[in-house]
Amino acid sequence: MGVNYQPVLWSKHKKTYDKWIVIGMFLYLISFIGITLITNSETSAETLIIRAFGTLAIVLLHIILSIGPLARLNPRLLPILYNRRHLGVSMFIAALIHGGFSLFQFHTLGNVNPIYALFTSNMEYTSFTNFPFQVLGFFALVIFFLMAATSHDFWLKNLSPKTWKRLHMLVYIAYILVVLHVFLGAFQQQPSITVIAFLGLGFLTITALHITTAFKESKVDKTKATHQEEGWEYVCDIDEIPEDRAKIFIVGNERIAVFKYDNKLSAIANVCKHQGGPLGEGKVVDGCITCPWHGYQYLPHNGQSPPPFTEKVATYRLKNSNNSIYVLPEALAEGTEVEPVTF
Amino acid sequence: MTSGLRKAHKIIWIVLGLLGAVLIVLSINSVKQPFLTDSDASIATITEGVHTIEDNTQFYMSIEEQANSNKLQIVLKTPLKSASTVVYTLTPDHKKGAFLGTIDKKGLYAFDIDKSIKKIQLYDGIKNNEIRNIDLSWE
Numbered sequence: 001m002g003v004n005y006q007p008v009l010w011s012k013h014k015k016t017y018d019k020w021i022v023i024g025m026f027l028y029l030i031s032f033i034g035i036t037l038i039t040n041s042e043t044s045a046e047t048l049i050i051r052a053f054g055t056l057a058i059v060l061l062h063i064i065l066s067i068g069p070l071a072r073l074n075p076r077l078l079p080i081l082y083n084r085r086h087l088g089v090s091m092f093i094a095a096l097i098h099g100g101f102s103l104f105q106f107h108t109l110g111n112v113n114p115i116y117a118l119f120t121s122n123m124e125y126t127s128f129t130n131f132p133f134q135v136l137g138f139f140a141l142v143i144f145f146l147m148a149a150t151s152h153d154f155w156l157k158n159l160s161p162k163t164w165k166r167l168h169m170l171v172y173i174a175y176i177l178v179v180l181h182v183f184l185g186a187f188q189q190q191p192s193i194t195v196i197a198f199l200g201l202g203f204l205t206i207t208a209l210h211i212t213t214a215f216k217e218s219k220v221d222k223t224k225a226t227h228q229e230e231g232w233e234y235v236c237d238i239d240e241i242p243e244d245r246a247k248i249f250i251v252g253n254e255r256i257a258v259f260k261y262d263n264k265l266s267a268i269a270n271v272c273k274h275q276g277g278p279l280g281e282g283k284v285v286d287g288c289i290t291c292p293w294h295g296y297q298y299l300p301h302n303g304q305s306p307p308p309f310t311e312k313v314a315t316y317r318l319k320n321s322n323n324s325i326y327v328l329p330e331a332l333a334e335g336t337e338v339e340p341v342t343f
Numbered sequence: 344m345t346s347g348l349r350k351a352h353k354i355i356w357i358v359l360g361l362l363g364a365v366l367i368v369l370s371i372n373s374v375k376q377p378f379l380t381d382s383d384a385s386i387a388t389i390t391e392g393v394h395t396i397e398d399n400t401q402f403y404m405s406i407e408e409q410a411n412s413n414k415l416q417i418v419l420k421t422p423l424k425s426a427s428t429v430v431y432t433l434t435p436d437h438k439k440g441a442f443l444g445t446i447d448k449k450g451l452y453a454f455d456i457d458k459s460i461k462k463i464q465l466y467d468g469i470k471n472n473e474i475r476n477i478d479l480s481w482e
Contacts, residue, residue, distance in 0.1 A: 047424070105426075106426035107426070107469065109469070109470045110470055110471060111471070121426060121427055121468075121469055122427070128369060128370075128373055129373040130447075165348070169352075169355070172355055172356070172359055175359070176362065176363055176366075179363055179366075179367065180370070183371070184370055187371075187374075188370070188374060188448050189449060190421075190449055191374045196371065200367060203363055207356060207360035207363065207364075211353070211356050211357060211360060214349065214352055214353035214357075215353070218349070221346055253346050254346055255346075271344065271345055276344050276348070
């Protein structure tokens with residue numbers, strides 16, 4: 001395995017976000033513990049810790065899962081997306097404390113291995129009502145661990161962005177496991193309208209956000225060129241693109257970004273090689289197309305990252321016909337040099 | 344995201360949305376019934392032939408005399424701290440007798456017991472220790 005990777009550096013903004021994450025988590029824990037002690041003073045310290053960190057992990061998981069679709073619906077929320085990794089690791093720590101204390105309280109004082117006890121203390125695997133809900137939480141925690149452990153650019157580079165993305169999409173399965181962990185566990189032991197209201201509403205909101213965004217994006221993907229000229233597809237007029245910026249178009253079922261800079265036009269694939277960020281929403285900085293998510297850069301005329309970086313994206317041929325821009329839909333191999341169109 | 348990933352996300356969330364909704368509804372329906380409130384439990388005490396053994400914030404326990412056996416009713420008002428609570432009868436010399444069943448979630452549990460049984464034991468099956476012994480006599 002190689003070790004050649006370029007980590008995203010901690011900027012001032014990232015540190016500010018991290019500070020707010022810590023403050024938010026601290027305030028939640030203090031509020032939860034305070035309210036519980038006022039309303040149920042007999043609660044034991046172990047139970048309080050298990051519940052406080054369990055609910056904190058669930059709240060954080062809902063925030064994490066809503067960031068992606070919200071940033072799609074409102075680009076002003078994009079900066080929050082950049083810091084999602086740290087929020088994910090924070091959520092894992094909260095879930096680990098919840099799981100660790102639960103394992104300690106319920107399974108460590110017997111004469112069998114606690115993990116073995118977790119899987120065997122309740123064997124009603126064929127029952128829905130009495131299903132061993134702790135097992136669901138355990139598997140969700142394993143997924144969160146894998147995600148937290150690989151939440152670094154070293155793993156993104158060495159696992160390949162495709163494998164890394166697939167691994168991190170397991171969060172959706174973990175989310176369903178967590179929802180069932182609560183509804184078949186805590187909810188069955190203490191049926192509560194509050195649990196149904198909060199978690200049910202959370203599930204509905206997250207699902208609705210993702211499905212709404214997915215349909216919106218599908219609609220964009222179905223956009224067709226208004227006219228063609230011998231295989232070239234018309235995309236827009238030159239003055240429709242702001243200087244040092246791009247417009248995004250659907251060409252051959254994929255999105256491309258056409259950039260205008262220094263009286264030139266170039267087209268590259270819209271997907272950043274780092275984490276799939278939308279290059280067309282970025283701008284040209286110091287002669288390089290700069291991804292709005294983490295600042296990865298590409299040269300407009302060949303889609304290659306400037307040395308020493310090695311990322312490459314596909315390029316497209318453009319032509320200018322009376323200030324109308326046309327693109328040839330076939331993607332060229334990643335990093336292929338294309339003479340920019342001048343005007 | 345590529346168009347392939349966008350499609351995958353769309354399918355995943357439609358499936359998760361439907362699956363999650365069905366499982367949540369099933370889990371709400373599966374809450375142990377009847378779910379008694381404290382006021383329901385107090386009504387049960389006035390039934391003829393039913394003798395209250397214990398009534399506190401955690402339990403309501405009663406014995407109903409029947410022709411051939413007694414019916415032990417336990418209403419768990421708040422969850423127990425032990426992860427696995429097993430109910431046993433106790434012999435006159437305070438040894439564990441017959442296994443009656445387990446109690447876990449808040450709700451109503453009923454066990455048929457021999458008329459000669461005078462004590463039961465709540466036992467933590469994981470930690471292997473006695474939680475408490477309960478005297479079933481009501482006179």
